[in-house]
Amino acid sequence: MVKRPEGRAPLRGGVAADFRIALACFIIALSFSTSAFAAAESDLLVSYDNTYASSVGGEDNAQVSAANAIAGCNAIYDRSGAGARIRIVGYHQAAQNLYQTTSKGGYVNWMNGYDAHMTDIVDAGNARGADLVTLICVSTADGALAVAQQPGRYSAFDPSGLWSTVVAHELGGHNFGCDHRDGHTNPKTVMLHNYCGGGAQGWFSNPNIWLNGARLLGGDSCLGVGPNGGDNSYLISANCQGRADAYTRIVTAPNLGNVVRRWSFNQTASDAPAGTTVTDSITGTELATVQGTGANFTGSGLKIPGGASGSGAAYLQLPGGVISSYANVTIEIWAKEISAQNWALVLDFNNGTANYLTLTASIGTDLNQQRFESVVGGATAASRPRRACCIITRSLTPAPAAAAGRGRGFATAIKLLISKSPTRSRRCRT
Ligand SMILES: [Zn+2]
Numbered sequence: 001m002v003k004r005p006e007g008r009a010p011l012r013g014g015v016a017a018d019f020r021i022a023l024a025c026f027i028i029a030l031s032f033s034t035s036a037f038a039a040a041e042s043d044l045l046v047s048y049d050n051t052y053a054s055s056v057g058g059e060d061n062a063q064v065s066a067a068n069a070i071a072g073c074n075a076i077y078d079r080s081g082a083g084a085r086i087r088i089v090g091y092h093q094a095a096q097n098l099y100q101t102t103s104k105g106g107y108v109n110w111m112n113g114y115d116a117h118m119t120d121i122v123d124a125g126n127a128r129g130a131d132l133v134t135l136i137c138v139s140t141a142d143g144a145l146a147v148a149q150q151p152g153r154y155s156a157f158d159p160s161g162l163w164s165t166v167v168a169h170e171l172g173g174h175n176f177g178c179d180h181r182d183g184h185t186n187p188k189t190v191m192l193h194n195y196c197g198g199g200a201q202g203w204f205s206n207p208n209i210w211l212n213g214a215r216l217l218g219g220d221s222c223l224g225v226g227p228n229g230g231d232n233s234y235l236i237s238a239n240c241q242g243r244a245d246a247y248t249r250i251v252t253a254p255n256l257g258n259v260v261r262r263w264s265f266n267q268t269a270s271d272a273p274a275g276t277t278v279t280d281s282i283t284g285t286e287l288a289t290v291q292g293t294g295a296n297f298t299g300s301g302l303k304i305p306g307g308a309s310g311s312g313a314a315y316l317q318l319p320g321g322v323i324s325s326y327a328n329v330t331i332e333i334w335a336k337e338i339s340a341q342n343w344a345l346v347l348d349f350n351n352g353t354a355n356y357l358t359l360t361a362s363i364g365t366d367l368n369q370q371r372f373e374s375v376v377g378g379a380t381a382a383s384r385p386r387r388a389c390c391i392i393t394r395s396l397t398p399a400p401a402a403a404a405g406r407g408r409g410f411a412t413a414i415k416l417l418i419s420k421s422p423t424r425s426r427r428c429r430t
Pocket residue numbers: 001002169174180
């Protein structure tokens with residue numbers, strides 16, 4: 001537990017509905033490696049109640065605050081040689097408004113006991129394979145910034161306690177078994193935060209570390225001698241693998257079993273005149289047909305020359321009704337632009353100009369911009385429900401007033417894969 005500093009009023013906030021719009025889009029995932037060593041990584045579920053989320057402007061802000069605090073905790077681990085790391089595995093807004101329902105110790109006990117107030121939080125943690133579960137919520141007055149099991153899975157934070165040192169103390173320290181008494185007094189280390197007079201530096205005790213001329217060997221505090229030789233970092237390093245293994249990590253992967261059409265265009269390099277067909281490898285029967293002139297197989301794709309609509313330039317015709325029977329689809333295309341064509345189409349599913357789903361390789365002839373757009377029942381520009389989004393990180397601009405007159409040509413190598421639902425739908429355990 002971290003004691004609350006004096007003179008602080010609890011946060012309050014109104015309850016507001018949170019609206020989100022999910023856009024189906026193309027996603028580029030970037031990953032960064034930040035550790036110079038392999039730490040044992042524990043998965044954390046961050047939960048909060050709607051009163052807290054509303055008080056900070058919504059769930060997005062609540063999640064960013066938590067992510068920053070966890071990043072700070074990981075920095076403390078790194079500099080302290082603790083050998084542990086925490087990864088946020090998910091966020092969850094509690095089903096119930098828990099504002100001042102009980103103390104933070106009460107919140108922890110409710111989670112640990114699968115109390116009816118918090119079954120949804122524990123379930124959310126289990127569903128994500130979370131090794132640690134925390135709740136951010138204003139409790140009844142209990143004199144604490146936060147409370148955590150020592151050791152254990154659960155912790156609870158007052159919103160004012162959601163910052164790096166307190167997070168490291170509670171779910172980063174106590175949950176791994178750390179005791180206050182193994183902290184170092186001067187300079188003050190994390191596990192003595194707010195004990196024996198005031199705050200703390202962002203370090204766990206570790207006798208191999210010297211800070212400001214002082215060796216961070218703990219066990220000398222006003223609380224008495226610690227049970228672990230004054231070394232919180234060693235205890236964390238000894239326990240972090242067990243903490244990380246407490247619940248099986250859940251990972252997601254593409255569910256290729258949902259693929260309903262696949263054209264790979266791996267034919268031997270040759271011309272592909274009008275009427276050339278390519279068989280869908282899933283059904284074994286559906287044919288994509290080359291229309292127009294100038295297409296050729298490259299050995300790993302189909303190259304089409306590009307040209308204005310009506311010019312007779314080659315394009316690929318898919319069978320009718322290929323996506324219309326599905327409520328949700330994922331379409332994956334591998335394509336490379338090799339020339340700039342006016343409003344070049346990568347794909348265009350339609351039954352006329354009023355209903356279509358289209359992806360362009362360029363906006364006008366600007367290859368730095370693409371557009372994904374769906375129009376349903378749009379007889380006029382004013383009545384068109386339209387969703388446009390950028391792909392990769394390129395810019396978003398308003399859609400044109402009419403879809404007519406677009407160039408058909410798109411010089412490319414194409415691979416096309418259609419799935420009947422979002423592909424990131426299968427979960428497996430490692
Ligand atoms: Zn404590």
